Structures are given as structure tokens and as C-alpha cells.
Amino acid sequence: MVLRRAALATLVANVGIVCTGGLVRLTGSGLGCPTWPRCTEESYVTTQEMGHHGLIEFGNRTLTFVLGLIAVVALAAAWRQRRRVPGLLKAAVWMMAGIAFQGVLGGITVRMALNPWTVMAHFLASMVLIALAYVFWHRTRDVPPRWTAPAAMRTGGVVVTAVSAAVLVLGTIVTGSGPHSGDTRAARTGFDPETVSQLHGDAVFVLVGLTLAMWFGLRALGAPLRVTRAAAVLLLVELGQGVVGFVQYFTGLPWPVVLLHMLGACLVWTATLGLLLSVTPRVKDVEQSERTYAPHSDASTA
Known part of the structure; x- marks a missing residue:
């Protein structure tokens, strides 16, 4: 405890x-x-x-x-x-x-x-x-897993995580190009804020699309509720973060909304990790699961 x-x-x-x-x-x-x-x-x-x-x-x-x-x-x-x-x-x-x-x-x-x-x-x-x-x-x-995701879903989890990480990186570039520098004496990247914001937004749309595909794929494969729920939670957090992102963009980046967007970035990242770990169990957990449930399978076969 x-x-x-x-x-x-x-x-x-x-x-x-x-x-x-x-x-x-x-x-x-x-x-x-x-x-x-x-x-x-x-x-x-x-x-x-x-x-x-x-x-x-x-x-x-x-x-x-x-x-x-x-x-x-x-x-x-x-x-x-x-x-x-x-x-x-x-x-x-x-x-x-x-x-x-x-x-x-x-x-x-x-x-x-x-x-x-x-x-x-x-x-x-x-x-x-x-x-x-x-x-x-x-x-x-x-809690040993009772379901092992197919290779395609495990790969999908890795791809979603990579794109989520890319979204974070692009988000930091947007921040480094915008007005909230932390001090009037601080330098900026020199990138055009409009351009890097567009790139960041495009990456977010890709991330949402991949997450939605993961959710549909997991449901079609009959994945356990805890796994499909991880994809659903990530999708909902992404959509909420997208709303906050649009609000901060069209309202001139008020700092309370930007701060909420930073919290949202952390939540998207943790939800991404939750999905990744749901579809990629550790090898020792899979082995433990096989040892736990294999005898029952043998008994039913006999």
C-alpha cells in the first residue's frame, strides 16, 4: 500500500x-x-x-x-x-x-x-x-494480463506513442516561438509562430486519427475492457486538449488557458503511456499469465 x-x-x-x-x-x-x-x-x-x-x-x-x-x-x-x-x-x-x-x-x-x-x-x-x-x-x-495484443496492435501502440512524443516536441517549438518567454529579456527561436502552430495542429490531427483507429481495432479484436478503455481515455483527453488549444489560439494566448493546455499535455502523455502499456505487456507478465492459465487449458482439452 x-x-x-x-x-x-x-x-x-x-x-x-x-x-x-x-x-x-x-x-x-x-x-x-x-x-x-x-x-x-x-x-x-x-x-x-x-x-x-x-x-x-x-x-x-x-x-x-x-x-x-x-x-x-x-x-x-x-x-x-x-x-x-x-x-x-x-x-x-x-x-x-x-x-x-x-x-x-x-x-x-x-x-x-x-x-x-x-x-x-x-x-x-x-x-x-x-x-x-x-x-x-x-x-x-x-495483475497478470489475460490478453496479449496482436503484433499489429502492439506496433500501433508504439506508433501512437511516437506521434504523441512528436506532438510534445512541436508544442515546445510553438512555445519557444510565442510571446510567453518567461522574461522580457529572453530570446525566441525566430520561427514563425503561425507556421509552427499549424505543424503542431497537423500532428495533433494525426494523433487523434491513430488513436481512433486503435480504439476501433481493439474493439474489433474483442480486447478486454481495460484495454479498449485505455484507448477511449486517450481519445477523450486528446479531444479535450484540442478544444483548449483552439481556445488559447483564438483568444490571444491568455496565460490561464495556456497553463491549462500544459496540464492537458501531461494528461495526453500519461494517457498515451497507459495505452502503450496496455497493449505491450512485459515478457515476464506474459510468461506468468501462461503459467497461470495453461493448466486449465490442458485440463479442459483432456
Whole structure:
């Protein structure tokens, strides 16, 4: 129970820190603490003279330590269960390493005055952390699969995940080309926002089409409800994210809507991972399932 809760807390915290990081950028507080690891040249914490921008930026930095603490609890729980759930401890270690790397990358981003390319890398690193946290949480469930997806569906899951990742990358390019730079002194990519937004939108349409095809295919194959539901959840989240995307585009990118869009990106990514893991069970789980149900098949045949 502790392991399961710690794993879920790690996933939620990784999504949460993406949103608080977005708040830093959207409120123009990206250089609220203009250096790193200190907040100023003389202080590790924000000062009164730095105002609300300093508070927002320093608050986001502080949440990194909260995330690290949750990850330590998850690592300790994984250590206790390392014999019962193989691979769980390795996932927890990778998460800890990822959090440390992300912290350093955030510092580099500040040191480079919010260079758009390092800001993109910072966001995409968070997506990798969310993926690690999701896999970690998924592995805490000890439920062997009763259905193995055909090769075409497994390939489809990988393709959907690749396109979803491409959508995220294009989304960061749109952000790096738009008005919300995090600070008036921050550079932009130089790409035309209209053009990259169109490319991002086209990729989203491809993703929605592939997800819909996966849903129909899984239903036609008689996949278990939990598998078809994973495709349906992804499709619904994508549609909701699309609505938010259109709203932010046609209303001039108000920051609360953009922040909601960032949350939606995290939800689309986690739903994508949910579908991928539903159609690509681990080899050891398939073997366990075969050992569990093969004797019954033999008995019925006899």
C-alpha cells in the first residue's frame, strides 16, 4: 500500500511541477531568481526586493526538493519490495537520477537567460520523468494480463506513442516561438509562430486519427475492457486538449488557458503511456499469465 501510494504521489508531483514551472514562465518570473544555485549572488532564497517574481521562481525551485523527497520515499518502498517486483528498484533509481539531472538542467536554463532551446529541453526532460514515474506506478500493480495484443496492435501502440512524443516536441517549438518567454529579456527561436502552430495542429490531427483507429481495432479484436478503455481515455483527453488549444489560439494566448493546455499535455502523455502499456505487456507478465492459465487449458482439452 505504501509503495502504491508513493508511486502515485511521484507521478502526481512530476505533473504538478510541470504546471508550476509553466506558471513561472507565464507570469514572466523565469528570471525571478536570476542565477543558480543561489537565488541571488548573495542569497540562496528570494529577497523582498525581488517581489512576486522572485517568490514564484523560488517557490518552483523549492518544489524540486519536495519532489525529491517523495522520490526518496518511493525508492525506499521499492527497495523493500525489490524481490517481489523485479525491475521496480531500477525504475526508482532512474527516477532519482532523472530528478537530479532535471534540477541541473533547470539551473543551466536560468544561467542561459531562458534560452528557448534549453527551456524546451527542460520541459521535455519533465516528460521523460513523467514517463519513468508512470512506468514505476504501473509496475506496482501485480495483475497478470489475460490478453496479449496482436503484433499489429502492439506496433500501433508504439506508433501512437511516437506521434504523441512528436506532438510534445512541436508544442515546445510553438512555445519557444510565442510571446510567453518567461522574461522580457529572453530570446525566441525566430520561427514563425503561425507556421509552427499549424505543424503542431497537423500532428495533433494525426494523433487523434491513430488513436481512433486503435480504439476501433481493439474493439474489433474483442480486447478486454481495460484495454479498449485505455484507448477511449486517450481519445477523450486528446479531444479535450484540442478544444483548449483552439481556445488559447483564438483568444490571444491568455496565460490561464495556456497553463491549462500544459496540464492537458501531461494528461495526453500519461494517457498515451497507459495505452502503450496496455497493449505491450512485459515478457515476464506474459510468461506468468501462461503459467497461470495453461493448466486449465490442458485440463479442459483432456
